[in-house]
Amino acid sequence: MNVSGSYNLWLVSLSVFIAVTAAYTSFSFASRITSTSGKVRLLWLGGGAVAMGAGIWSMHFIGMLAYRMSFPVHYDVRITVLSLLMAILVSGFALRMTSLPRIGPASLLVAGTLMGLGIGAMHYTGMMAMKMPMSIRYDPFLVFLSILIAVSASTAALWVVSTLRSDKAIADLPKKFLSALIMGAAISGMHYTGMAAARFPLKMSGTSLQNSSDAWLAVTIGLASFMILAIGLILSLVDSHLATRTAGLVGSLKAANEKLHYLALHDGLTRLPNRTLLEDRVDQAVRHARSGDGTFSVFFLDVDRFKPINDSLGHSTGDKVLQQMASRLSAAVGPEDTVARIGGDEFVIVFPEKKDPGKVHEIARRIRDCVAESMEVDGQSLSVTTSIGISLFPHDGTTFRTLLANADSAMYYAKSKGPGQIQFYSGEMNDSAALRIEMENDLRRGIEKEEFVLYYQPKVSLATGEVESVEALVRWNHPEKGILPPHYFIPRAEETGLIIPLGRWIMDRACREAVIWHQAGFPRLRVAVNLSALQFINQDLVREILTALERSGLSPECLELEITESLLMQDPDAAMRTLSGIREKGVHVAIDDFGTGYSSFSYLKKFPLDRLKIDRSFITDICDNPNDAAIVRTIITLGHNLNLKVIAEGVESQAQLEMLKTMECDAYQGFYNSRPLPPGELAERLKEMRILKTPLPDEDTT
Incomplete structure (x- = not known):
């Protein structure tokens, strides 16, 4: 006769819960073991084996305690501990297997x-630890079935864990929890099948001696096991979270490093290679050419008159022009060629393949024509040209610096011949390039140290002989070369953009010195200042004029600005807006060198102007050349019909002066009256001459 027993359903539920928790925790430990290495991996393997083994063992032990019988049951401590060690060993083996790469x-x-x-x-070792009045017998079939369930459950568990090893799968909580339920149910099924296989034959009778503290013992073991599993699970989740954050930080750092590396080698605006990457490409081309006794070419490109575009239309438009040019250059070359932007509006192209000079020149023409095609920028149609200088390896240099410098020299030589020119390098260009660099550096220093001075040439009324105004003419008081005339430095200042700060200084100084003459007894003396093309298209021109007037205290009607007609014709609509803004402030405007360029009279009559200045080239031969005389007479008539005063410049003789009087010219300036004088000498000269001290007929004195 066998003794029958019953199960405590609360403890059965606790055992199943522990089994599911142990399965869930094992998945987390498996992911940490597979994602770590070295000593950290061994620690996770050992800790996981203890936590998982304790959980499985607790499930079995609580399951045995859940089976209540009518006789006392005690447990052999050594055998019980042995079963626990076996559970830990089995768990360690399972985790080790799941951590294998495949x-x-x-x-x-x-x-x-x-x-x-x-x-x-x-x-079954745990069952052997039970001490009771009889020996346990087992049903062989159920024992075999329990082992089969254990093997099946273990194989399924290993397979499930292997499929959940990726970070994405581990993060799939529903799948992970369902797998834990299946595995926990399988482990519980194995245990309770094994318990069903046990037979307890009756050897003695008596009343129930079941220790009532067994339930508390089961609960205590369950809670302890659950806490071990929970702590292990929490540690696993925290470590996984930290590992994920670390991996994210590492990924972000890697991406940032890659971006920094890219930015370090590429231009931020056009995304083309920059000077650093260009140097590496040229060095590669040098090594390749030397190994094969070959040659290659370097193109240096500069956008012609880019600064006026940048200053008149704004830097945003200028940036878009450069971006479109970069796209065109990239599309015009092959994949083995390198297009780089090395700063400002300067681009370099390296053609590593060997080509004869005729082919190189043909490529340069194609690139120039590609750039010259009209482009749409912010709704405006713009056309730009580029000057191209070319150097060849090894004829023009064998290093990056030499090849680039010589291509740069060739480009500047091409630019000096006009826009859109192409020039191969020759040795004579180095001298002019060195002079340009020296000139630019001297100009910057001269502007910073205010080495420039203003000379003034009077403008005299032909009707009254009175001085109406004086024209400010800049000179450079060079510390080594002495007084230098404008033609020596003005072209370079315009080319480099230094004409902007220089023109600002001229405007400010002329206004200040005019105020000094007013205070000295010449209150109506007007000062005329020439504007360059870059100054005229400068968006801040009107503001700079007003600033100069405010600083000096000069009245706006005592300032006159001289502008060439060719400058006005470049963009008549923009010129109209600028001139209107200047005239609204009360400043006078004159067209300088009139007759030397192409003018549209339909536009000219609309411009808010005050004076026309006849270029000296027409005055020089006015007495001997009937054509020049006819041109001067026509200009004077035209000016008067447009209600403009006409001034002749370059008058050097009494005969010229008398002829201008007969043509009813309004005023003149030139060496016949006075050469340009520094401020001190001009003050003395003005004392000797009749100075206009009343308002001019065309001036508004209100």
């Missing part, structure tokens, strides 16, 4: 079988 079907079956046998051994 588990094949055969390996999975062998590992599952060994793990199932280990769990079975742990279970």
Whole structure:
């Protein structure tokens, strides 16, 4: 006769809960083991084995405590501890298998079988620890079934864990929890099948001696196991979170480093290679050419008159022009060629393949024509040209610096011949390039140290002989070369854009010195200042004029600005807006060098102007050349019909002066009256001459 017993459903539920928790925790430990290495991996393997083994063992032990019988049951401590160690060992084996890089079907079956046998051994060893009045007998079929369940459950668990090893799968909580439920149910099924296999034959009778503290013992073991599993799970989740954050930070740092590396080698505006990457490409081309006794070419490109575009239309438009030019240059070359932007509006192209000079020149023409095609920028149609200088390896240099410098020299030589020119390098260009660099550096220093001075030439009324105004003419008081005339430095100042700060200084100084003459007794003396093209298209021109007037205290009607007609005709609509803004402030405007360029009279009559200045080239031969005389007479008539005063410049003789009087010219200036004088000498000269001290007929004195 066998003794029958019953299960405490609360403890059964607790055992199943522990089994599910142990399965869920094992998945988390498996992911940490596979994602770590070295000593950290061994720590996770050891800790995981203890936590998982304790959880499985607790499930079995609580399951045995849940079975209530009518006789006393005690447990052998040594055998119980042995079963616990077996559970830990089996768990360690399982976690070790799941941490392998790859588990094949055969390996999975062998590992599952060994793990199932280990769990079975742990279970039946735990049963051996029970001390009671009779010996336990087992149903062979149920024992076999329990082992089969253990093997099947272990194999399934190993397979599930292997499929959940990726970070994405581990993060799939529903799938992970469902797998834990299945695995926990399988472990519980194995245990309770094994318990069903046990037979307890009756050897003695008596009343129930079941210790009522067994339930408390089960609960205590369950809570302890659950806490171990919970702590292990929390540590695993925290470590996984930290690992994920670390991986994210590492990924972000890697991406940032890659971006920084890219930015360090590429231009931020056009995304083309910059000077650093260009140097590397040229060095590669040098090594390749030397190994094969070859040659290659370097193009240096500069956008012609880019600064006026930048200053008149704004830097945003200028940037878009450069971006479109970069796209055109990239599309015009092959994949093996390098297009780089090395600063401002300067581009360099390296053609590493060997080509004869005729082919190189043909490529340069194609690139020039490609750039010259009209482009749409912010709704405006713009056309730009580029000057191209070319150097060849090894004829023009064998290093990056030499090849680039010589291509740069060739480009400047091409630019000096006009826009859109192409020039191969020759040795004579180095001298002019060195002079340009020296001139630019001297100009910058001269502007900073105010080495410039203003000379003034009077403008005299032909009707009254009175001085109406004086024209400010800049000179450079060079510390080594002495007084230098404008033609020596003005072209370079315009080319480099230094004419903007220089023109600002001229405007400010002329206004200040005019005020000094007013205070000295010449209150109506007007000062005329020439504007360059870059100054005229400068968006801040009107503001700079007003600033100069405010600083000096000069009245606006005592300032006159001289502008060339060719400058007005470049963009008549923009010129109209600028001139209107200037005239609204009361400043006078004159057209300088009139007759030397192409003018549209339909536009000219609309411009808010005050005076026309006849270029000196027409005055020089006015007495001997009837054509020049006819041109001067026509200009004077035209000016008067447009209600403009006409001034002749370059008058050097009494005969010229008398002829201008007969043509009813309004005023003149030139060496016949006075050469340009520094401020001190001009003051003395003005004392000797009749100075206009009343308002001019065309001036508004209100």
